[in-house]
Amino acid sequence: LAIVEIRLPDEGATLDFGAKLARALTGSEPEQVLLFSGDLGAGKTTLVRGLVSALPGGDEARVSSPSFNIMNMYPTDPETAHFDLYRLEGFPADDSLLEHMQDDRSLVLVEWAQFLQKEDWPEEYLLLEWQPAESGRTILLTAKGKKAKQTLLALA
Ligand code: ADP
Ligand code: MG
Structure with a gap:
């Protein structure tokens, strides 16, 4: 397990950090799960x-919260699967959802990962946890597994 804290003073910093994360991912193995x-x-x-938007092919992608359809796909290289588990609150995820989340040929991004039941968490992941902050945002990054640790190293 490796842990890093990131300060994001404003929305621009969040977007920039997203782009930095994209470069860290494409520099190693982008087929991983980000929670x-x-x-x-x-x-x-x-x-x-x-x-x-910083992934290969991503500049054309229209990113929105997939709250109603649960999953969006973006035509990046590799493909990005974007999940939003908000509607799961308190309920276990069904098998087909979990299967989609384990797609090892895609970059998998999961919003509201805290609504996943403990036993449904993937073996390896990069976890991004928003912390209470007086201003702006603070996130804690936790890497579990080899790929996620590589990504975290590439960010430092
Ligand atoms: P979520 O998907 O977590 O519900 P959104 O990304 O839809 O959140 O919206 C977050 C809101 O917070 C947006 O209005 C955005 O401009 C703002 N925001 C994003 N990052 C920061 C930041 N680092 N500091 C302050 N405001 C931010
Ligand atoms: Mg959202």
Whole structure:
């Protein structure tokens, strides 16, 4: 397990950090799972927007919160699968959702990861947790597994 704290003073910093994360991912193995844990208005979708737009092919992607359809796909290289588990609150995810989240040929981004039941968490992931902050945003990054640790190293 490796942990890093990031300060994001404003929305621009969140978008820039998303782009930095995209470069860190494409520099190693982008087919991994990123779990976003933060409340409504934390900036999860903003970060996804900054990230996806900086991926190969991502400048054309229209990123929005997939709250109603649960998953959006973006035509990046590799493909990005964007989940929003808000509607899961308190309920277990069904098997087809979990199967989609384990797609190892895609970059998988999961908003509201805190609503995943413990036993449904992937083996390896990069977790981004929004912390309470007086101003702007603070996120804590936790890497579990080799790929996620590489990504975290590339960010430092
Ligand atoms: P979520 O997907 O977590 O519900 P959104 O990304 O949709 O959040 O919206 C977050 C709101 O917070 C937006 O209005 C955005 O401009 C703002 N925001 C994003 N990052 C920051 C930041 N680092 N500091 C202050 N405001 C931010
Ligand atoms: Mg959102």
